[in-house]
Amino acid sequence: MTSQDIVSMREEAAAWIARMDADRWGDSDEDELKAWLDQDERHHGILLQTHAIWISMDGLGACQSHESEGQSTNKDASRRLFLAGGATAMVASLVGGIVWLGSPLRYSTDIGEVRRLTLMDGSIATINTMSRIEVKTASARREIRIDEGEAWLQVAKDPTRPLIVSAGRARALALGTAFSVRKLAQGAEIFVTEGLVKAWPDTAEGAGVRLAAGEGAFIGEDARVVRLTKAAVDRALAWRFGNIDLLGQSLADAAVEFNRYNKRKIIVADPVTGSERLDGTFQFSDPEGFALAVGESLSVPVDLTSTSQIVIGRYSNTADKKSEGYPGAGSLFP
Amino acid sequence: MEQERRTKFAAWVAGEILPYEPKVRSWLKRNRTTPEDVDEVIQEAYCRLAMLKAVDHIDRPEAYFFSLCRNLLLRRLKRARIVPITTIAEIEAASPDTGPSPEREVAGRVDYERLLQLINRLPERCRTIVRLRKVDGWSQKEIALHLATTEKAVEKQIWLGVKAIRAAWDEAEADAERSFQALGSSRGGLA
Numbered sequence: 001m002t003s004q005d006i007v008s009m010r011e012e013a014a015a016w017i018a019r020m021d022a023d024r025w026g027d028s029d030e031d032e033l034k035a036w037l038d039q040d041e042r043h044h045g046i047l048l049q050t051h052a053i054w055i056s057m058d059g060l061g062a063c064q065s066h067e068s069e070g071q072s073t074n075k076d077a078s079r080r081l082f083l084a085g086g087a088t089a090m091v092a093s094l095v096g097g098i099v100w101l102g103s104p105l106r107y108s109t110d111i112g113e114v115r116r117l118t119l120m121d122g123s124i125a126t127i128n129t130m131s132r133i134e135v136k137t138a139s140a141r142r143e144i145r146i147d148e149g150e151a152w153l154q155v156a157k158d159p160t161r162p163l164i165v166s167a168g169r170a171r172a173l174a175l176g177t178a179f180s181v182r183k184l185a186q187g188a189e190i191f192v193t194e195g196l197v198k199a200w201p202d203t204a205e206g207a208g209v210r211l212a213a214g215e216g217a218f219i220g221e222d223a224r225v226v227r228l229t230k231a232a233v234d235r236a237l238a239w240r241f242g243n244i245d246l247l248g249q250s251l252a253d254a255a256v257e258f259n260r261y262n263k264r265k266i267i268v269a270d271p272v273t274g275s276e277r278l279d280g281t282f283q284f285s286d287p288e289g290f291a292l293a294v295g296e297s298l299s300v301p302v303d304l305t306s307t308s309q310i311v312i313g314r315y316s317n318t319a320d321k322k323s324e325g326y327p328g329a330g331s332l333f334p
Numbered sequence: 335m336e337q338e339r340r341t342k343f344a345a346w347v348a349g350e351i352l353p354y355e356p357k358v359r360s361w362l363k364r365n366r367t368t369p370e371d372v373d374e375v376i377q378e379a380y381c382r383l384a385m386l387k388a389v390d391h392i393d394r395p396e397a398y399f400f401s402l403c404r405n406l407l408l409r410r411l412k413r414a415r416i417v418p419i420t421t422i423a424e425i426e427a428a429s430p431d432t433g434p435s436p437e438r439e440v441a442g443r444v445d446y447e448r449l450l451q452l453i454n455r456l457p458e459r460c461r462t463i464v465r466l467r468k469v470d471g472w473s474q475k476e477i478a479l480h481l482a483t484t485e486k487a488v489e490k491q492i493w494l495g496v497k498a499i500r501a502a503w504d505e506a507e508a509d510a511e512r513s514f515q516a517l518g519s520s521r522g523g524l525a
Contacts, residue, residue, distance in 0.1 A: 018493035022474045045381025051344035057468040118349025
């Protein structure tokens with residue numbers, strides 16, 4: 001193949017993309033495109049790549065506003081969200097969504113791993129450590145089930161297909177918004193970063209709450225609904241940046257949080273040290289650095305000799321060695 | 335309906351494959367591939383992607399794309415028959431580095447900075463129209479009304495824009511490695 005061939009194929013592909021972009025695509029356009037695709041197998045690949053490049057430019061508005069105006073995080077997130085929707089705006093404007101991928105998609109993450117996925121509808125799911133989620137898209141609705149762990153979702157706007165997230169008994173409904181859902185043993189936490197979310201316990205819709213940006217709620221398996229404080233939302237979502245944010249949490253709770261992300265577990269040897277309150281932002285991938293910082297500020301020993309654990313504090317003769325997991329620990333913020 | 339499927343598929347590729355293309359390109363380059371070969375392997379890989387009926391079996395798109403390119407490269411090298419056997423062994427053993435994020439998370443975006451630079455280099459009229467379309471999100475029809483011109487004329491400028499950006503996309507691979515590293519080292523780019 002000569003490079004001249006490639007150049008002209010690319011020019012033709014660009015013309016097709018410009019034509020699709022015009023939003024008056026009809027049967028005759030479709031037939032002509034098919035004829036062009038049939039001419040050469042390589043046309044398929046060139047068209048796909050060019051199309052993808054053009055679509056990826058939908059993110060430019062957010063980038064621009066970020067650069068020129070230095071917007072607040074919230075507003076910026078909303079721009080990006082809008083643009084994530086933009087990629088599928090054309091799709092949404094076409095009548096009658098159909099089931100494209102019938103079988104559900106499953107995603108999972110290992111310990112310490114954070115994955116970011118673009119879903120078929122243009123929504124973006126950022127999945128936290130040790131999580132399992134399932135995504136189903138149908139013509140009239142989108143469903144995400146969180147079987148384990150936590151995900152932050154930037155939902156592409158699509159009024160014809162509401163997105164419902166389930167985690168245990170908890171349900172959350174969104175049209176175009178960004179929020180996180182974390183499944184815990186006793187229920188699920190929902191934190192909203194943008195837009196509006198309706199959350200309720202399954203079979204008890206009347207007990208539901210409407211959550212705006214900056215608000216959160218805990219939905220118990222026992223159908224209990226507890227609103228969470230505004231400050232908790234930012235802290236709870238620090239993981240998106242690889243951080244654990246502490247604002248007066250106990251060392252024991254912080255250890256539980258670090259242990260979500262690392263195979264090398266932090267063990268707090270005595271309950272007195274475990275009840276110390278901490279402030280600060282730490283990288284979740286650096287439990288050693290965290291332990292040493294804690295050791296220094298509380299003047300307690302830190303034992304790094306084992307590769308599978310980090311022991312903070314000194315075991316007293318009577319202390320129970322299982323002190324790293326206080327009852328009820330599991331989330332920093334209910 | 336066909337068009338809807340096509341657009342959804344391209345949106346998936348834009349989100350899941352495109353951000354990793356520079357990385358795969360630079361890996362190909364490090365493995366004694368000529369620039370023409372790199373282009374052809376990448377092109378063929380997109381062709382294979384385009385032939386897929388569904389993508390629900392692809393759990394890690396970037397790893398899938400990498401394997402696709404690696405296998406296409408191996409096939410070329412084996413056909414060439416003059417490649418040292420060690421090279422083939424090395425390439426066969428290569429696997430995509432899909433280490434833990436947040437680096438991966440940050441890397442999993444296209445380089446908007448670069449795209450903006452590409453737009454800025456377009457001829458004036460073309461630049462205005464591409465910016466209205468992509469940065470401000472106007473439709474071609476709205477742009478035509480605003481500029482008091484025909485939709486066909488707008489489409490033509492969009493064509494010129496797509497063409498220029500498409501060409502620059504491939505040429506920019508030389509500094510792709512660098513920009514990729516810059517992306518990787520800047521944290522917290524998500525919100």
